[in-house]
Amino acid sequence: MNNPEDLKYSNDHEWVRVDGNVATIGITDYAQDSLGDVVYVELPDVGATTSVGEAISEVESTKSVSDIVAPVSGAVTEVNSALDDDPGALNSDPYGDGWIYKVEMSNAGDLDALMDAEAYGAFTADA
């Protein structure tokens, strides 16, 4: 599986791209591969505040519905509304066009609990 080096990973199979105080969040290649065809993403509301571990969004595939569990706390600043028309971007480009939401982080320390690419690769190999 493809796990870019510059991202952080949660054990709920989300990735986090950090740019200053803003984190972009999506699901990993491993996650999209397990889910199968994504048919709908229930996006969070812009302005919503989220805490680590909270279910903030849902991804529906042909197989099942999965919660997106917030990997970092903060306020949602932007959501990827293009996913309304093209939820399959989560499958075809999970780390690019398939991003789900951006959050203004309230606690940069949340990042310390996340895995790097190598650790996540080992985590999914054991899964």
Next chain:
Amino acid sequence: MSNLKRTALFDWHVANGGRMVDFAGWELPVFYETGAIEEHHATRNSVGLFDIDHMGQLDVTGPEATALVDRLVTSDIETTPIGGAKYGLLCHDDGTVIDDVITYRLAEDHLMVVVNASNRETDAAWFAQHSADFEATVTDRSDELAMIAVQGPNAVALIDAVTTIDVSAVDRFGSARIELFGTTALLGRTGYTGEDGVELYIETSTTGIGVVEAWNGLFDRADELGIAAHAIGLGARDSLRFEPGYPLYGHELSREINPFEARLSWAVDLTNEAGEDRDFIGAIALRRVKDVGVTRRLETLTMIDKGVPREGSTVVDADGNELGPVVSGMFAPTADVFACNAFLPVGTEVGTELAVAIRGKHKAAAVTKRPLHRP
């Protein structure tokens, strides 16, 4: 998943990227590498191959074989022509549904009843229990017969190319004995996708592992003919049956549901061709249901708001009153809608705008004309 049963094609599924899941005690692919939606379209556009060996087959033989099956099945089996097949239901005394089955009348004294994997033991026991009153023997042949479905607009051309018979001459719901890659099989012009096609019952007891050769042989022959053939997992099998409005036991049918509620009155022959009352188990209760009428009926709703209705969701009206449970729901790829089946009060008309409560959120949906897609 070590307690699960595997079909002879298990290794093929894994080698071809099948995501194996537990389905009725069997380890089967939910989809393969390219995903369920592509598999769905492949079946509608060309041909799909389905490993459905989990399905069960009960052989009923003896001088009163037909009479026994006719006693247990809602459709008139006595008038099914030899070589023909009929869809029907096994009902309990109260008229609720034990299973939905296809009965092949292979000879005067030999019938084969095809049952769902989840109900195989229940059905076998039900037949055994009632066979005592008849000069008939029931044999569970599920382990000796492998089952493959070949479905789609190119299915008949593909099967024609691998058999000596003319498949197009076999009527819908007809059957024929065929030779298939050195093994013998029963071919039924039946299916669960709404498409033309066949279901193959392959003898494995006498010929070894004929099913793997047949499966690979079908793909090889399709390649030679330039026919695009795809293996189809459980996910696309579900969406392919959902669009044309076919029921799935445990969803549209159960011990809580009668056939009239499920819109299956066409599969319930309360009288025979002479107009006399038939005496199948459940007939008395179902006559009463027919006379009194049902209070709820299966409806299909399409989503207006975005969202995926699934079993466990509830249909509600504008005031939030619960109208009935969603029993199946999904993205329907050919109809290109999110849709669900639900049991709603009789009188709920097509076009009525309601909502589906999906994990607490009310999302607008409209009752729609069934079926969503008719190939």
